[in-house]
Amino acid sequence: MKILVCISNVPDTTTKITFTSNNTEFNTAGVQYILNPYDEIALSRAIELCEGGKGTVTVINVGEASTEPTIRKALAIGADDAVRINAAPRDAYFVAYQIAEYAKEQGFDMILAGRESIDHNGAQVPAMIAEFLDIPSISVIKKLDFDGSTATINREIEGGKEVVEVSAPFVASCAEGVAEWKIPNMRGIMSARTKPLQVIEAKNIDQLSAVEVYETPAPRSAVKMVDAADMTGLVNLLHTEAKVI
Amino acid sequence: MSVLVYVENVQGQFKKSAFEVVSYAKAIADQLNTNLVALSIGQTTNDELSNLGKYGASKVLNAGSLNAFDSQAYASVIAEASQKEGAEVVVMANSFSGKGLSPRVAVKLKAGLVAGAVELPQIAGGKFSVKKSAYSGKAFAQVSLSSAVKVIALNANAYQVKDGGSAASVADFQAANAVSKVKVKEVVRATDKISLPEAELVVSAGRGMKGPENWNLVENLADALGAATACSKPVSDAGWRPHEEHVGQTGIAVSPNLYIAIGISGAIQHLAGVSSSKTIVVINKDPEAPFFKVADYGIVGDAMEVLPKLTEAVKAYKGQS
Numbered sequence: 289m290k291i292l293v294c295i296s297n298v299p300d301t302t303t304k305i306t307f308t309s310n311n312t313e314f315n316t317a318g319v320q321y322i323l324n325p326y327d328e329i330a331l332s333r334a335i336e337l338c339e340g341g342k343g344t345v346t347v348i349n350v351g352e353a354s355t356e357p358t359i360r361k362a363l364a365i366g367a368d369d370a371v372r373i374n375a376a377p378r379d380a381y382f383v384a385y386q387i388a389e390y391a392k393e394q395g396f397d398m399i400l401a402g403r404e405s406i407d408h409n410g411a412q413v414p415a416m417i418a419e420f421l422d423i424p425s426i427s428v429i430k431k432l433d434f435d436g437s438t439a440t441i442n443r444e445i446e447g448g449k450e451v452v453e454v455s456a457p458f459v460a461s462c463a464e465g466v467a468e469w470k471i472p473n474m475r476g477i478m479s480a481r482t483k484p485l486q487v488i489e490a491k492n493i494d495q496l497s498a499v500e501v502y503e504t505p506a507p508r509s510a511v512k513m514v515d516a517a518d519m520t521g522l523v524n525l526l527h528t529e530a531k532v533i
Numbered sequence: 534m535s536v537l538v539y540v541e542n543v544q545g546q547f548k549k550s551a552f553e554v555v556s557y558a559k560a561i562a563d564q565l566n567t568n569l570v571a572l573s574i575g576q577t578t579n580d581e582l583s584n585l586g587k588y589g590a591s592k593v594l595n596a597g598s599l600n601a602f603d604s605q606a607y608a609s610v611i612a613e614a615s616q617k618e619g620a621e622v623v624v625m626a627n628s629f630s631g632k633g634l635s636p637r638v639a640v641k642l643k644a645g646l647v648a649g650a651v652e653l654p655q656i657a658g659g660k661f662s663v664k665k666s667a668y669s670g671k672a673f674a675q676v677s678l679s680s681a682v683k684v685i686a687l688n689a690n691a692y693q694v695k696d697g698g699s700a701a702s703v704a705d706f707q708a709a710n711a712v713s714k715v716k717v718k719e720v721v722r723a724t725d726k727i728s729l730p731e732a733e734l735v736v737s738a739g740r741g742m743k744g745p746e747n748w749n750l751v752e753n754l755a756d757a758l759g760a761a762t763a764c765s766k767p768v769s770d771a772g773w774r775p776h777e778e779h780v781g782q783t784g785i786a787v788s789p790n791l792y793i794a795i796g797i798s799g800a801i802q803h804l805a806g807v808s809s810s811k812t813i814v815v816i817n818k819d820p821e822a823p824f825f826k827v828a829d830y831g832i833v834g835d836a837m838e839v840l841p842k843l844t845e846a847v848k849a850y851k852g853q854s
């Protein structure tokens with residue numbers, strides 16, 4: 289079995305988000321980068337499925353050389369090898385195209401990714417890859433089993449869940465429940481240094497979208513404290529002032 | 534030229550989030566001086582379909598024969614309808630299924646995509662840009678699209694439903710090449726529960742509730758309000774509540790009209806997913822809890838005592854109105 293896991297390099301979840309150059313660029317000063325938490329779930333499940341010599345896990349990232357510590361982290365967690373498409377990601381269309389171009393000749397049984405990246409929250413890349421490859425995709429999955437040819441998947445739907453079956457090859461985007469986050473051990477960290485990391489140049493494709501400007505949410509007005517004994521007062525405020533009930 | 538909106542039904546019925554996307558798409562059609570065509574996939578009724586006219590659709594296409602959801606098959610129906618109708622903008626919900634669909638439709642149509650839109654597009658001087666949430670609710674990005682066709686997936690609760698139109702005509706739509714490769718084995722719907730991403734009112738609780746045995750207090754308040762329930766990450770990690778309820782940066786992002794946070798400290802990862810809520814009420818026994826800094830209303834007190842009182846007050850209010 290061959291699994292490809294798409295990983296992205298994102299600001300740590302505690303990052304205070306600010307911008308520079310007239311709010312056109314994300315301010316990277318002092319920002320720690322991590323492996324996107326959802327991608328880590330996908331990676332953990334891929335490693336579980338391949339345990340005991342049942343297959344290999346390749347991770348792929350579209351990014352510049354600065355993302356290599358995150359790629360090494362994925363190798364330390366247990367991926368067998370890695371590919372980096374050498375380009376600054378322009379938009380999801382660009383990223384998905386690069387990954388699809390790499391994957392199309394490789395015979396992967398499945399391509400996994402996180403539900404979304406926590407920076408752009410586009411949740412676009414996995415389904416775009418599937419469309420480029422003309423294979424099925426299942427978004428926001430909570431459980432994944434694979435018998436070597438067919439996968440049984442729980443996916444989230446509005447107000448419930450659905451159990452679906454799909455034959456390989458397919459793409460799935462993973463949310464919590466698929467696996468627990470794995471913490472790399474010492475052996476993993478040591479071996480990650482020598483695992484293969486292939487760097488490939490990006491292919492050309494039109495750019496269809498671009499961020500013009502960022503903004504941060506307007507600050508909230510000061511909190512109004514309500515006495516814990518006066519819940520009727522709170523309900524009144526919610527009705528007459530906030531007008532939400 | 535036209536605007537096409539894909540409208541999702543839940544067991545044959547259209548819900549509020551469907552009316553939100555139709556209203557939003559109608560406003561875009563007005564901006565572009567063109568008509569709005571709605572597309573429905575899967576079994577529903579003629580009444581449900583023609584009723585979409587009330588929200589601005591001038592025509593409704595019904596691809597009723599395809600049933601079980603498969604993003605690949607649905608995307609080809611949407612792309613085909615868009616091409617037939619000469620749609621310049623294709624709109625859908627950024628729901629769980631929308632997240633699987635909009636990227637596929639965008640690739641098929643070689644269209645730029647804004648997923649997670651929160652406002653109407655700005656269209657001027659040949660430029661087309663849409664505001665979306667980014668960095669897990671910590672920021673917004675204005676994204677410009679340069680392609681001929683544009684796809685927009687709208688966040689729930691981001692646009693007000695506008696009605697006032699009249700019934701629309703309904704036409705059958707047969708897509709040529711929609712083959713489903715995904716087999717749906719089972720559908721489990723919690724029919725008595727309000728869907729969290731779409732909920733207008735959310736009652737959410739954290740580790741301050743001490744244990745799952747106290748959740749009846751949270752549920753009683755949610756029932757009294759008609760609200761969905763949610764929780765912080767450690768609560769679902771501990772198995773006190775299901776993962777589907779976990780909100781925040783690594784859970785579901787919500788933007789209800791009212792978010793009540795009970796016994797939640799207000800960690801940055803939690804706030805990321807809830808800070809775009811219109812009104813935030815925080816109940817915490819620690820007056821220094823960081824959540825109070827982003828709250829509209831704050832109550833310092835023990836949740837075990839405050840919750841029953843608040844539930845009673847809500848019931849009393851509902852009783853008289």
Ligand SMILES: Cc1cc2nc3c(=O)[nH]c(=O)nc-3n(C[C@H](O)[C@H](O)[C@H](O)COP(=O)(O)OP(=O)(O)OC[C@H]3O[C@@H](n4cnc5c(N)ncnc54)[C@H](O)[C@@H]3O)c2cc1C
Nearest residue numbers: 739740741765766781782783796797798800803818819836
């Ligand atoms: C990578 C990463 C991602 C994360 N993603 C998320 C996420 O998506 N969502 C999320 O929620 N968290 C997330 N977290 C965890 C986050 O950092 C916090 O640990 C978590 O939100 C805290 O949950 P809590 O507020 O329920 O618990 P605590 O921080 O323990 O807070 C409990 C609160 O309850 C109050 N309290 C105690 N007893 C009472 C009482 N009787 N009455 C009233 N109040 C009381 C306390 O004063 C305290 O403020 C993430 C962390 C990491 C590292």
